[in-house]
Structure formats: C-alpha cells, structure tokens
Amino acid sequence: MHSCLEVNSKMADENWKPKIIAIICNWCSYAGADLAGSARTQYPTDIRAIRVMCTGRVDPLFIMKAFQDGADGVLISGCHFGDCHYLEGNYKAAKRMFLLKSVLKNIGLDDKRLRMTFVSASEGAKWATVMEDVVNTVTELGPSPLNEFAR
Amino acid sequence: MAEVKKYEEPRIGVFVCHCGTNIAGSIDIKAVMEYASTLPNVVIADDYQYMCSTPGQNKIGEAIEEQKLTGVVVAACSPRLHEPTFRAATKEGGLNPFRFEMANIREQNSWVHMHQPEEATDKAKDAVRIAVAKASLLEDLIPKSVPVERAAMVVGGGVGGMQAALDLASAGIKTYLVEKEPSIGGKMSQLDKTFPTLDCSQCILTPKMVDVYRHENIELLTYTEVEAVEGYIGNFDVTLRKKARGVMTPDEATERGIIGGGCNGCGDCEDVCPVIRPNPFELGMSPMKAIYIYHAQVSPLIYTIDFDSCVKCGLCVDVCGDKKAIELDAQDTFETVKVGTIVLATGYDIFPVEEKHEWGYKNYDNVITSLEFERLICASGPTGGHLIRPSDGATPKKVGFVLCAGSRDNTGVGKPYCSRFCCMYSLKHAHQIIEKIPGAVPYIFYMDIRSFGKMYEEFYYRIQDEGAKFIRGRVANIQEDPVTKNLHINTEDTLLGRPIDVEVDMVVLAAAVQPAAETEATRRLFGVSCSQDGWLLEAHPKLNPCGTTTAGVYLAGVCQGPKDIPDTVAQAEGAASAASIPIHRGEVELEPYFAVCIEDICAGCGMCINLCPYQALALVEKDGRTVMQVTEAKCKGCGTCGGFCPGGAIRMQHFTTPQIVAQIDAFLLGGEQ
Numbered sequence: 001m002h003s004c005l006e007v008n009s010k011m012a013d014e015n016w017k018p019k020i021i022a023i024i025c026n027w028c029s030y031a032g033a034d035l036a037g038s039a040r041t042q043y044p045t046d047i048r049a050i051r052v053m054c055t056g057r058v059d060p061l062f063i064m065k066a067f068q069d070g071a072d073g074v075l076i077s078g079c080h081f082g083d084c085h086y087l088e089g090n091y092k093a094a095k096r097m098f099l100l101k102s103v104l105k106n107i108g109l110d111d112k113r114l115r116m117t118f119v120s121a122s123e124g125a126k127w128a129t130v131m132e133d134v135v136n137t138v139t140e141l142g143p144s145p146l147n148e149f150a151r
Numbered sequence: 152m153a154e155v156k157k158y159e160e161p162r163i164g165v166f167v168c169h170c171g172t173n174i175a176g177s178i179d180i181k182a183v184m185e186y187a188s189t190l191p192n193v194v195i196a197d198d199y200q201y202m203c204s205t206p207g208q209n210k211i212g213e214a215i216e217e218q219k220l221t222g223v224v225v226a227a228c229s230p231r232l233h234e235p236t237f238r239a240a241t242k243e244g245g246l247n248p249f250r251f252e253m254a255n256i257r258e259q260n261s262w263v264h265m266h267q268p269e270e271a272t273d274k275a276k277d278a279v280r281i282a283v284a285k286a287s288l289l290e291d292l293i294p295k296s297v298p299v300e301r302a303a304m305v306v307g308g309g310v311g312g313m314q315a316a317l318d319l320a321s322a323g324i325k326t327y328l329v330e331k332e333p334s335i336g337g338k339m340s341q342l343d344k345t346f347p348t349l350d351c352s353q354c355i356l357t358p359k360m361v362d363v364y365r366h367e368n369i370e371l372l373t374y375t376e377v378e379a380v381e382g383y384i385g386n387f388d389v390t391l392r393k394k395a396r397g398v399m400t401p402d403e404a405t406e407r408g409i410i411g412g413g414c415n416g417c418g419d420c421e422d423v424c425p426v427i428r429p430n431p432f433e434l435g436m437s438p439m440k441a442i443y444i445y446h447a448q449v450s451p452l453i454y455t456i457d458f459d460s461c462v463k464c465g466l467c468v469d470v471c472g473d474k475k476a477i478e479l480d481a482q483d484t485f486e487t488v489k490v491g492t493i494v495l496a497t498g499y500d501i502f503p504v505e506e507k508h509e510w511g512y513k514n515y516d517n518v519i520t521s522l523e524f525e526r527l528i529c530a531s532g533p534t535g536g537h538l539i540r541p542s543d544g545a546t547p548k549k550v551g552f553v554l555c556a557g558s559r560d561n562t563g564v565g566k567p568y569c570s571r572f573c574c575m576y577s578l579k580h581a582h583q584i585i586e587k588i589p590g591a592v593p594y595i596f597y598m599d600i601r602s603f604g605k606m607y608e609e610f611y612y613r614i615q616d617e618g619a620k621f622i623r624g625r626v627a628n629i630q631e632d633p634v635t636k637n638l639h640i641n642t643e644d645t646l647l648g649r650p651i652d653v654e655v656d657m658v659v660l661a662a663a664v665q666p667a668a669e670t671e672a673t674r675r676l677f678g679v680s681c682s683q684d685g686w687l688l689e690a691h692p693k694l695n696p697c698g699t700t701t702a703g704v705y706l707a708g709v710c711q712g713p714k715d716i717p718d719t720v721a722q723a724e725g726a727a728s729a730a731s732i733p734i735h736r737g738e739v740e741l742e743p744y745f746a747v748c749i750e751d752i753c754a755g756c757g758m759c760i761n762l763c764p765y766q767a768l769a770l771v772e773k774d775g776r777t778v779m780q781v782t783e784a785k786c787k788g789c790g791t792c793g794g795f796c797p798g799g800a801i802r803m804q805h806f807t808t809p810q811i812v813a814q815i816d817a818f819l820l821g822g823e824q
Contacts, residue, residue, distance in 0.1 A: 021818055023811075026231070027700055028680070034229045037258030045270035048277050049259060050814045051230070052806055053744060056762075057790025065812055069819035085678060085700065086789030087764040093794070121700070122682040128263070 018072040018138040022049040023058050025090070028079035028120045035124030043131035046138075047075065054078065055116075056089025060096050060103075063114060067104075070147045073113045073138035077130065080118045090118065110141055161192040161221050161287035164214040165279060168202035168227035170257055177261045179272045183226065186276045190821075192287045194218050202227050203236050211237065212244035220246065222286035226254035226279050247291035249743065249805060254282035277818055284817035288810045292743040297784060299385035299733045300491040304329060306377060306673065309337020310356060310716060311708025311723040312496035313363050318727035319494075320368035324734050327488055328363060329391060330373045331669070334449035335360055337498055341432065341522060343529035343536075345716060346579040347610035353448060353531065360450035374455060376669075378485060380676045383787065384703030385491050385739045395481040397456030398442070404476060414476040416444070416452035420467035428460050430533075434523050437533035442467050442477075446531060456481075492730040495677060495687060495699075496707040496723060497670050502557040502663035506564050509628040510553060510660055516542035517636055518629060518658045520556075521576060528583050538584060540657050542636040547591070547656035550584055551640045552577045553626045554597040557663035566663045568684055571713040573661035574601045578611055580659060581619040593619045594653055596626050596642055604717065622651070629658055664713050677704050686712045697726040702739070705730045744788030744805050746781045753778040753800040759792035768792060 024030050030051050036043070052058065055078030066074050076097065078090040094116055101111040115137070117130045165187040169175035180198050188196035195218045199207040202225055211223055223246065225237045230253040238248035256275040264271040301324065305316040308330030316328040328335070339345075340360075342352035363369055372391060379390040404413030420442045430439035432446055439445075441461040442454050454476075456467075461479070468477045501522055505513040512518045517540050519527070530536035540547050554577055557565035574597070581593035600621070602611040615621065624642040631638055632654075640653045666685040674681055678701040680688040687710050690698035697705050707723035708714065714722065733739045746768070755777030760768050767785035770777050779801070793803035802808075 019819060021815060030229075031231060031680075031700075034231055034255075034258040037229070037260075037262040040262050040265065042265060043263055045264045045267055045274050048274065048281065048818050049255075050281065050811065050818075052790065052811070054789035054791060057794045057803060057806055057811075059794045059808065059811075061808075062811055062815060066815050066819060069816060071815075071819055079680075082675060083680065085680075086787055086791065087678075089764075089789045089791045092762060092791050096794070120683075121680045121688055 020073040022075040027085035029077035031121035054089035055093035208240040215244035249292040254278040307496035308335030314723035333455040504662040551655040556660035745786035
C-alpha cells in the first residue's frame with residue numbers, strides 16, 4: 001500500500017540507483033557481512049554500512065536523520081533474538097522499529113523503506129540475500145519522496 | 152588519567168591498502184586515494200601494497216609526525232581483523248589509538264563486488280568519506296585496566312576439559328572444573344580402544360582423572376551445572392547449581408560433624424537398592440540401581456541417587472550405617488564463584504540416527520551405533536567384551552559398518568558436515584572384530600575414507616591388509632530378514648557401478664555427532680555465538696581458534712566442532728594457555744566504549760536505568776539535582792541507553808551521536824552529488 005506521495009514520486013529514470021544506509025552491529029551482522037566477503041558471495045553494491053557495537057545503540061533519530069538526508073532505504077541489522085552480545089540490545093532496537101515504522105507511515109513514507117534483519121556471525125550467505133532483498137525492495141519503491149520535496 | 156590533548160582543527164591522514172590484488176583487483180586504488188585527498192580535513196592521502204606490513208605501518212607513524220595528524224583512516228580489510236594492528240601503529244606514531252578509524256573496502260566491498268569495478272570504486276570512496284567524517288570527530292580515550300581474579304573455570308569434564316583444568320591448575324591457577332554428570336571422563340571413558348595406536352581408552356584416561364581429582368589447585372564440582380553468569384573478563388561471577396546428589400562426600404560429612412563418615416564407594420547401598428533401571432553409561436544395555444556409579448573407575452568415587460527413580464525406601468540408609476552418607480531429602484544447592492577466565496569444553500552428543508529411517512536403527516535388533524559397539528567390545532562393558540547380536544546373543548561373523556551415518560548429509564535429516572573421527576574409529580572397529588572373532592569379516596560401506604592424521608593413513612592400509620572389505624557407496628537402505636534377523640545392506644558400489652546387496656549378521660552405524668543438548672543454553676549464558684550447525688563459534692577460524700567474541704571465554708574440544716582426541720587435547724592446552732594469560736598478567740584493559748552522562752542536560756528521568764542489561768546505571772543526587780551515573784566497570788558499551796535517552800544526555804564513547812550522525816551525513820549529503 002503506497003501513499004499518494006509514494007505513487008507520485010516514481011521516476012522513470014532507469015539509471016537511478018537507490019541510496020541505502022545500513023547500521024549494523026559489530027558482533028553478528030558485521031561479522032556475517034565479513035563472512036560473505038571471505039566466501040566471495042557477490043551481492044549488489046548499493047548499500048553502505050556503518051558499524052555500531054549493538055543495534056541497541058541505534059537512536060530512532062539516526063534513522064529519521066537518514067531519511068531527512070535523502071536515504072531511499074535504511075537497514076538495521078543485528079543478532080538473532082537471544083543471541084545479542086549484550087543480552088537484549090536487539091530486542092530494544094526491534095521495539096523502536098515498530099514505533100518508527102508507524103511514524104514513517106504517518107508522514108507518508110512507505111514503511112518498507114525501513115527494515116530490520118537478524119543475521120548472525122555465521123550467516124554470510126544470508127547477509128548476501130538480505131542485501132539483494134533490501135536493494136530490490138527499495139528499487140521497487142523508487143526514490144524517496146523526501147528527495148522530490150528537496151528538488 | 153593521562154593527559155588528553157586538545158587539537159584546533161582536525162587533520163586526517165588516509166591510507167588506502169591494495170592488499171595485493173585482493174582490493175586493487177576490483178577497486179581503482181589511485182582514484183580512491185585522489186578522491187580522499189579532496190575530502191574536508193584530509194591533509195594527506197597515500198596508498199601501499201600491504202598497509203599491515205611494517206613499511207605500511209611506518210607510513211602511518213611518519214605521517215602523524217610530519218603532518219601533525221589528529222586522526223588516521225586506513226581503507227583496507229575488516230576492522231574485526233586489523234583494527235588492533237592499526238590502532239597500535241597509530242599509538243606508535245604518538246597519537247591516541249582511538250583516533251584511528253577503518254574503512255572496510257575488502258570483506259564488504261572488493262570481495263563481494265568482484266565484477267563491478269566502477270560501482271566498487273564508488274562504494275570505496277563513500278566508505279572513505281564516511282570514515283573521514285568519523286575520524287574528524289574522534290577523541291582521545293583511555294582504556295580502563297581492571298584486575299583479574301586469580302581463578303579460572305572449566306565447564307565440561309571430558310578429556311578436553313580435564314586437560315584444560317590440569318594445565319591451568321599446574322600453572323598455579325585455582326581452577327573450578329564443572330561437570331554435569333556424577334563423574335568426569337566424558338565420552339572418552341565410554342570408548343574401548345583409541346585409534347591408531349590401539350591404546351586402551353580407560354588406561355590412558357583414568358590416570359588423568361585421578362590427577363584431576365588429586366590436584367591441589369583443582370576444585371572438582373561434579374553433578375553441577377552453570378546456572379547464571381555475570382561480569383566480564385577478569386571478573387566473572389558464575390552461579391552453580393549443585394544438583395542434589397543424595398550422598399555426602401567424606402569432606403561434606405566431616406563438615407556436618409560426622410567424623411569418619413561420608414561415602415567411601417563401598418557399594419553396599421547399590422546391592423540393597425530395589426530399583427532397577429537402564430544404565431545410560433552403557434547406553435541402556437545393562438541394568439543400574441537408583442543409587443549408582445556409572446562404572447568402576449569413576450572419579451570422584453561417590454555414589455549418586457537418581458531421585459527420578461528412587462522410591463525412598465531407606466534400605467540404603469540402613470546399610471550405610473554409621474557412615475551416614477545418604478540423605479534422601481537432599482535439595483539442589485547454589486554457589487557463586489568468582490573467576491577471571493572460563494574455558495568451555497561441553498562436548499557433543501550422538502546424532503539420533505533413528506531419524507534416518509532407511510537404516511532401521513531402533514527398528515531392527517541387530518542395527519547398533521558405534522558407541523554401542525564400543526561398549527559391547529569393551530572388556531568392562533555389559534558383555535565383558537564379547538560382541539554379540541542383540542537379537543539372539545550369537546557372535547556375528549559378518550559385520551557391516553555404515554560410515555557417514557547422518558554426516559555429510561544434505562537431505563535435511565542429517566548433518567551437512569563431516570564428523571571427522573568416524574572413518575578412523577570404524578577402521579579400528581574392523582580391526583577389533585578381526586582380532587577378537589576368528590573368521591569374522593568386516594564390510595565397510597564408505598563414501599570416502601578420511602584418514603588425515605599422523606599415522607592414520609598407515610592404519611588404513613593395515614586394516615586393508617588384515618582383510619576388511621571396503622565398499623564405496625552410501626547405503627540406500629537396510630532390510631531385515633524377519634526369520635534370521637540378518638540384515639541386507641543395499642547400496643550402489645560406485646567403483647563397480649552396480650547395485651549390490653550384502654547380507655550381514657550385524658550393522659554398526661557410524662552416527663554423526665552434534666553439539667551436546669545443553670550447548671545452546673550454555674552458550675547463551677556465556678554470550679558465545681554459534682556456527683550455522685550449532686557448534687560454538689571461535690573468534691577466528693585460523694588465527695584464534697580457542698577464543699570467542701566474549702573476552703575471557705575460550706573453547707576446547709568438540710564443542711567448537713568435531714575433532715578427535717589428539718586435536719581435542721591440543722586445543723584444550725591452547726585454550727588453557729590463552730585463559731591463563733590474563734590471569735598471569737593480573738589485569739586486562741577494557742575498551743573504553745562506556746556510556747558517559749552529560750550531567751548538564753540529564754533530566755534525571757531514569758528511563759535509561761531499566762534499559763541497561765548490566766545494572767551499570769543509577770540515579771544519584773548531585774548539586775541538588777537528580778542525574779544518572781554510570782559504573783564504568785559494569786558498562787559493556789552496548790549503547791542501548793544512549794540509543795534511547797530522550798534528552799540525548801548519554802554520550803557513548805567512540806560511538807557518539809555526533810560521530811554517527813556525521814557518518815550518516817557524509818554518506819547521504821557529502822560526496823559527488
């Protein structure tokens with residue numbers, strides 16, 4: 001379900017590439033991403049990752065700032081539930097995601113632009129799948145309508 | 152606290168690593184370097200073949216001095232690999248090591264975008280820009296040193312755990328050895344002989360068990376499980392559940408004033424106990440009483456009551472007499488011990504091979520597992536070492552050994568990995584039946600024989616020469632002759648290229664191994680990750696195979712992945728050595744990533760207090776105001792409080808809000824728009 005803003009913002013530009021930022025935890029998802037590298041598992045290039053120690057560190061304002069800056073998508077990725085290096089940071093982060101997703105909907109952004117995934121240190125292949133999936137989802141949605149406003 | 156330098160303007164040096172062709176093969180290093188030199192605050196951009204080499208590291212030091220750098224960025228591999236290296240180089244150059252930031256352009260770029268050089272180069276530029284933005288805001292941080300408790304814990308009393316405990320204790324460290332079963336010894340004590348030397352397993356193990364029991368620095372805690380773990384490297388508080396044993400040791404009896412009392416292992420209680428149940432040590436193949444020891448060589452030699460089957464008739468109490476060792480109303484007790492480091496050696500279980508229905512285990516009488524074979528062929532086993540067919544007690548003449556029974560199996564029912572020691576013990580089994588049963592012929596059904604160790608291949612040749620039959624093919628199914636109870640093994644002989652049907656008297660399945668049932672709960676208690684197949688995850692598969700991502704927790708033996716006895720013992724010695732280092736140093740440096748309260752803007756709302764999983768935060772009165780205060784030693788730096796503080800009053804060192812926002816802005820607003 002797209003809001004009016006979203007529908008209007010679709011661009012026909014075929015060369016358009018999404019700008020996606022990932023904030024990922026040091027212990028699971030970052031290690032999983034490294035593992036995908038060691039295994040030379042190829043995936044799309046569109047995502048840039050920022051490392052934090054735990055997804056619990058992710059302030060909802062970081063995500064809002066990213067969207068305000070023109071991000072087309074934001075990915076938060078941490079450890080599986082019960083696997084958090086800091087016991088429960090990923091639960092706290094996941095709770096904030098529900099809040100943020102409802103905020104996004106309310107301001108007219110498709111909440112699929114924000115995604116939280118759980119990738120462990122041994123799931124290199126899963127990380128590559130997540131990368132592809134997030135890039136496909138955001139590409140499908142097109143440029144962020146906030147970029148249209150800025151224009 | 153050391154002096155914290157103040158700098159006027161950020162001056163950043165960027166160093167781009169070729170890593171041979173690992174990075175330079177798909178990323179245009181020159182373009183990245185030239186781009187870096189155009190970025191704000193960057194005063195020098197350089198490149199080198201291998202930044203981690205001595206000349207590479209020297210470049211950093213020279214630039215810090217010549218260019219008066221305030222921050223260093225290296226664009227190379229993952230910070231999980233070389234951040235410590237370059238931090239050391241930064242420190243060597245005279246800068247605070249926490250003024251270093253890494254851009255990962257290998258694991259998360261060149262290696263995963265090998266065929267897209269243009270996009271990869273763009274991504275590398277972005278990564279450098281993001282790292283420069285953070286480096287411009289990095290601050291001096293001083294790691295905190297904490298004292299290390301001069302004691303260690305080993306969890307699991309198999310051969311790996313015993314070796315680790317012996318090494319630690321012999322290095323002068325008080326060591327708690329925790330074992331969930333009533334006796335140490337683990338799986339190795341169930342084995343008959345060991346390959347390729349054919350040493351008697353018990354003969355080489357029991358001296359070690361006695362050493363462990365007698366060692367002045369080892370506190371042996373059998374029939375005990377880990378209940379809770381708190382703290383961090385150097386200062387773990389481990390709460391142990393001492394399961395109700397129902398039988399007092401002589402020491403415990405003395406403590407209660409029963410002089411000369413306590414269990415002396417005489418076994419009178421076992422004789423009178425009326426409850427008979429299967430003995431799990433013998434895999435149910437021999438009976439055992441409700442008050443029991445598993446076998447004659449247990450250590451410690453103390454009886455245990457199984458309260459699930461005990462009827463509390465009291466006959467054992469009467470026969471125990473003045474020793475007063477037995478207490479039928481015993482309850483679990485708890486004890487918390489403080490240790491500096493911990494070695495996990497929790498071992499493995501046998502894969503429930505009955506899940507592979509096609510081989511008929513638990514359906515056909517004469518299909519057994521290798522561990523059952525070990526007990527049946529063992530002189531101290533239920534049959535006194537006479538291998539018999541469970542269906543009729545006859546001596547089998549033709550025995551089929553099915554290898555990879557659940558290993559190397561991608562059907563979803565078995566395990567995808569190689570269990571590593573099954574080939575070798577099956578060869579040993581073949582040797583044992585040839586030796587013990589005149590005229591017996593072993594038929595080994597294999598996919599590949601993996602005899603990789605020292606003198607292993609030679610052992611394989613020996614078994615071939617002794618007359619074992621080798622048939623290369625995965626067994627499709629096993630069918631029982633309902634009259635004779637003989638078994639038909641159906642497979643394709645892949646060397647002959649045709650299906651075959653071999654009739655044998657008995658089948659031994661070399662069942663796969665899997666992590667011990669408690670591994671999942673244990674690893675969560677200790678904060679250790681696991682691999683996809685459930686084995687505990689080492690810090691680095693090659694360079695840190697004994698460590699974990701939780702500082703102060705180390706791995707030994709099969710809990711980290713299938714390995715045979717020599718490898719288990721070797722890893723145990725490695726883990727013990729690693730675990731002894733912080734203890735001998737006496738102190739460890741903790742990364743200074745803890746939370747800091749910005750008291751001027753803290754409203755004292757206390758929202759953060761409940762978010763902290765370590766109880767590191769508290770509200771205190773300061774200058775007439777309520778503000779939050781961090782206990783630095785308890786804070787592990789996750790940042791969960793900092794991610795939530797509604798007033799932004801918590802500064803997460805090295806991951807501050809301005810630093811992270813600068814990274815976000817650098818990616819989305821900076822660069823070539």
